[in-house]
Amino acid sequence: MDEARARDVLAAAGVLPGTAADARLLSLGENAVFAAGDLVVKVGRDAELLERARRELAVAGWLAEEGVPAVRAAEPEALLADGHPVTVWHRLPEAVRPAGPRDLAGLLRLVHALPAPPFGLPPRELLGGVERWLRLAGDAVDPADAAYLRERRDGFASAAAALTPHLPPGPVHGDALPRNVHIGPDGPVLVDLETFSADLREHDLVVMALSHDRYGLPDEAYTSFTDAYGWDVRAWEGCSVLRGARETASCAWVAQHAPGNPKALAEFRRRVASLRDGDETVRWYPF
Numbered sequence: 001m002d003e004a005r006a007r008d009v010l011a012a013a014g015v016l017p018g019t020a021a022d023a024r025l026l027s028l029g030e031n032a033v034f035a036a037g038d039l040v041v042k043v044g045r046d047a048e049l050l051e052r053a054r055r056e057l058a059v060a061g062w063l064a065e066e067g068v069p070a071v072r073a074a075e076p077e078a079l080l081a082d083g084h085p086v087t088v089w090h091r092l093p094e095a096v097r098p099a100g101p102r103d104l105a106g107l108l109r110l111v112h113a114l115p116a117p118p119f120g121l122p123p124r125e126l127l128g129g130v131e132r133w134l135r136l137a138g139d140a141v142d143p144a145d146a147a148y149l150r151e152r153r154d155g156f157a158s159a160a161a162a163l164t165p166h167l168p169p170g171p172v173h174g175d176a177l178p179r180n181v182h183i184g185p186d187g188p189v190l191v192d193l194e195t196f197s198a199d200l201r202e203h204d205l206v207v208m209a210l211s212h213d214r215y216g217l218p219d220e221a222y223t224s225f226t227d228a229y230g231w232d233v234r235a236w237e238g239c240s241v242l243r244g245a246r247e248t249a250s251c252a253w254v255a256q257h258a259p260g261n262p263k264a265l266a267e268f269r270r271r272v273a274s275l276r277d278g279d280e281t282v283r284w285y286p287f
Contacts, residue, residue, distance in 0.1 A: 006032030013081035099181035101225035137255035205233035
């Protein structure tokens, strides 16, 4: 789904007071995210994401009831417009500063203290999107690389299922990065709730460990995260398993952008090569 297609879906949904052409594109990934006036609209890549969109709305309502600072829905139901899920959100005030690892850690402490919600949360299907992302990549990626990632997916899925956690399992954000925290005038707010799950709390902590090891997060920034949270997941013997699973998913996620995006294809190849070589020092980059 490119920007033009996403705007067509946005127009078909009819959820904005103005025209879809006037909406500002904020990001384009699994969702196209548009801002218009005091609203933000998320357009999902395909109909398979409808159930996840519905769950994200339920999570937002639950977090509001629990007093966790998080983005709030402007419409209670997800729409299916021209085959794509569409959700509408209240636009947050302008950020007063960038979010940092410490801000994220504070919000995770709140989330990890919550009991189960009154509705079901799925397990963290970290590897669940691999097949869809590879399918979307099509012939743009080497079939041998796709087969390699499928084999890794199956191996890490089995290994993750056998882990013994250090923390009590329960609700997790699922994509715990500072980019999913917004610092408004009233403090940090959690955003992008679509990967909320009920699983090992360690899932949320491995994300930042991987940010340090693969994406160049400085030592002092990572230490600020572990100090604020109160524990470093790298001390847990299961860390390497969840890290390997997330690396596998991250490679496959990039693959879906390879058709028509040479930078994404180059980054996909870099990531797969580093996994094949077992070189954990190779830096990964956005594209």
